[in-house]
Amino acid sequence: MTSPKASALPGGPAGPAEGFNDNVPNGLLKTAKQTGVLNLSNKDLSHVPDKVWQLANSADASQPTSHWTDPGQRAALVGGCRADEALPVSQQAGVSVRVHRQVSHLAVVDVRDNRLIRLPDAVGQLAELRSLNASKNRLIELPPSLASSGSLVQLSPTACPNVELPPDIGRLDSLSELDIADNQLTGLPDSIAMLRCLRCLEAGGNRIDSLPAGVAHLPALSRLGLAGNRLEHLPGGPYPALEVLDLSDNQLTDLPPIGADPDSPAKLKELHLVNNRISRLLPDRLRPLGVSLRHLDLKRNCLSELPVELAGLLPLLERLDLTNNDLSSLPNELGLLTGLKCILLDGNPLRALRREVVARGTEAIKKHLASRIAQPAAAEAAVDAAAAVAAAAAAAVASGGSATEVAAAASACSKKISKKDPAPKTALQALQQQFGLDLGELRVTGSLKYADKRVAEVPEPLLELLANNSETGVSVTRIDLSGNELAGLPERLAKPPFADSLLEVSLRKNCLVGQLDAGVAQLASLTVLDLSVNQLTSLPMEVSQLKQLQNLVLSYNRIAEFPEPLYSLPRLETVLLANNCIATLQPDRLRGMSSLATLDLTNNSLATVPPQLGLCTNLRNLHLEGNRFRVPRPDQLAKGTAFVLEYLRNRIAADDFACVEFRGDDLAVEFFWLFTKCCATVVWARPVVPGSVQCDVGWGGVRAAGQLP
CATH class of the missing domain: 3.80.10.10 (Ribonuclease Inhibitor)
Known part of the structure; x- marks a missing residue:
């Protein structure tokens, strides 16, 4: 290389730079040829030495197949280089192509926890690259060629505060996992809605205030992490495969509009909404979630009441966290949720629930709520009906039953639980x-x-x-x-x-x-x-x-x-x-x-x-x-x-007290010793009990008389 800062995956075939530290044992290289994985972590390298790139030309005769040259195998580079300027494209003509040819089967590139400010464009030209982890670096951009990688499945540029996503990231047809958490992103490219294979999107810890509307229609997206952003709302839509959604630490005032299509009910199982500004739960937002939702986390919001329809709308609910809200009571119908295993209520000004009931746990709370329903016989019937319908809904979901049947089961449960007397009797x-x-x-x-x-x-x-x-x-x-x-x-x-x-x-x-x-x-x-x-x-x-x-x-x-x-x-x-x-x-x-x-x-x-x-x-x-x-x-x-x-x-x-007189139990006994040290005169006037020990002792001129404790 012509410069210490000019290496394609650093070091490259042009040779080591001045002051180069070649701290890669030959035994490690031999193992890499056999396994296809080369770990260069913690080697205090500023460049990758030439012999790494020559692995493809130095196959051991005793080893019939090298993972670095066999087209049927994949290789991995796990980097721990301490490069200040990181992996720039070489200034020497042809180097990036040469790197590409020598490690053409490289499938995993892991260069996390370094000081890299850029990656070589050659990374995007690796035909079999499946995973790129560039977390905890100083990247300012991703290689433009990366968008044309047809094999990339996992991409993780997390904790790179200056990095920007390429506008054409939607061209990554095979991308399944995208982790862009803990950056300073203010938004996502619209083309992200084209990632038809994307299953997991982690974008927490950014400054995102809105999402592209197309995110709601990603067909494979099952996990969406958006905690710690600035979102005030989420795009409405079916979210057809979404099972886990984390919107904690945002600025939401309502539940997100998910799964509004009755013919295609939501599959959401976990919804995390910790530390938002939600003050109400609209039944229309809860209803589409009733066929699947098991875990609802509403900790640290502004809820002052829960809708009485909650139990009927969410018959499969197993965990409900309402910690640190403003609830003074709970709907009695919650006691009818036979599948509810955990309800957390700490930090609420509950008036209608005694502390000892809350302290005994979920089952005691449910029993207490159910007992407060006006007609015990009707309540018992409603419990049985709710349990039966919830079981039917769960069975329908598990067996892949039709969406209409599942939605109908949840609606029936809601009607059973919420049923009231048609006319008042008193x-x-x-x-x-x-x-x-x-x-x-x-x-x-x-x-x-x-x-x-x-x-x-x-x-x-x-x-x-x-x-x-x-x-x-x-x-x-x-x-x-x-x-x-x-x-x-x-x-x-x-x-x-x-x-x-x-x-x-x-x-x-x-x-x-x-x-x-x-x-x-x-x-x-x-x-x-x-x-x-x-x-x-x-x-x-x-x-x-x-x-x-x-x-x-x-x-x-x-x-x-x-x-x-x-x-x-x-x-x-x-x-x-x-x-x-x-x-x-x-x-x-x-x-x-x-x-x-x-x-x-x-x-x-x-x-x-x-x-x-x-x-x-x-x-x-x-x-x-x-x-x-x-x-x-x-x-x-x-x-x-x-x-x-x-x-x-x-x-x-000490001068705050000229004389202190102790009478009976006006002050705790231990303070007697305190005042003997800081008062000019201390009088112990506790009544003398016959047979008790009498003392007349002094501490530095301070005297106390009477019965000592």
Whole structure:
């Protein structure tokens, strides 16, 4: 070669360059002639030596057939060269042709994990090339001749941030696997729709915001990976062979439109939609998937409810991941899915499902949901019908039955499961149809869900009927009014019987502005109150009358200081004040809240954290991230509540305490030793028990008297 940077598959027949490292043992070459595979990984090569390209001319007489020369065999070059400029086309006339002739049966080229910026055009002229792996290089383009390779089956230029796909990539008639993940591609060539043999397309980790419409019609495509892009929608179409689709970490707001043709139902088995913006599941998008879908992953989306038709539309569903959404309840019909093996619900504000039920797992959840259906006999019949039809649909798919039969089976399952009584029999059932109540949930748990109706007031007839226990036989203990436009708590709820029976109230995501209406103080039995995502600035002093309150959620409001009424609530265990405007704390008063175990002050305006907060030993969960203070540091906050409290206690200055008197169990015993080190005078005033040990000891001039722990 004339230049160290000018080699066809580097090194080429022209000879080694200056400073060339020939670190290829002859034994390795002999093995390559026998197996057809030459591995040059980790040889610290900057060029491929001449003797590699002379393999075809140096056949061993003792070896009847060489894989490098026999047209009936295929050879492979596995490269690990450390070339800075990589595999440029030789400047010497005829070299690329000579390389092509000498390794004319080369079938596998693997040059991953190097510093290559280009590949020689000769690579595309290899008549039997089946696999090219150029991952983790610095490629800026693929050889133009590659598009005319009629034998290439696998192509993988992954993790090459500057690479571009050739516009005529659709000419690769035999291409079956294309991996272009982790690049910086903003789109795909339209010609990709011409790859009739393409089975697997991996394009995750790019910047793609749209796909060519023809992708939906690729006849062999069975796996499509598009995670980590910028897609807001997917082209609609049949996707005739697609079985696995990964659209995680995009910007979708709806399910992708797949398999809309009833005469050619979708074959999709796995649909991954993690971390998108999906807020609803449209039945029209679910229906075509019902004949095949087994795995639906909707983790980290914005779902606040599921359609009641879900169980009927997806009768073959086996795994449903709803982690970290905004679900407060589930359709009871999910309990009828006999094939559902796993349902994940962590991170949802579930109100209608008790924690102990969720903790017991999928079967317990299904059993609980099925038990809440109004007519047990009808529910049992629906379970049997759903199981039978789902089995029929599965059998039809497995046996290659007609698409019409499979679709009909799924539709029948939907009708069986979703069947309702034709006419209401009671006033409560009439209200159920009029206002969309979940009658089974109301009867079993006493939970009324009137959420996401976008109404400014709750219908008075509904509340009046629910207040009449003798007619309905229902005592409402929980009410969910989230996602409406209420300006305050409905007045009817502040009167008996609701004022006496309500245990949980949610006014989340309404239009509460300024100070909360004092009427909430009439709910004497209230234990849980959710006022998050409003515009509240304060709470009225009447809130201090809620002596049974245990959990208060005030996140995402405009509260500027810790609410004064909360200091008077003896049972308050959890206070969530994230994303407000709180600037200061009063640790002495917080210490008086003996039941407080969880305090969330994430994303407020705290400029400092008082060291005395470390004396609030009852706290088990303290969250302070996202504030303005610099101490404690973020890495210290990450070590957990116990570490942060101890850190704060250690920052208490000695002159903050002239005299500390210990009485009874006001402070934990271990703090006695702390104060003996930092206080001028310590008095241990615990009552003396007869026969106990008496001490009069001093630590550096500090004295303590009485019964020591």
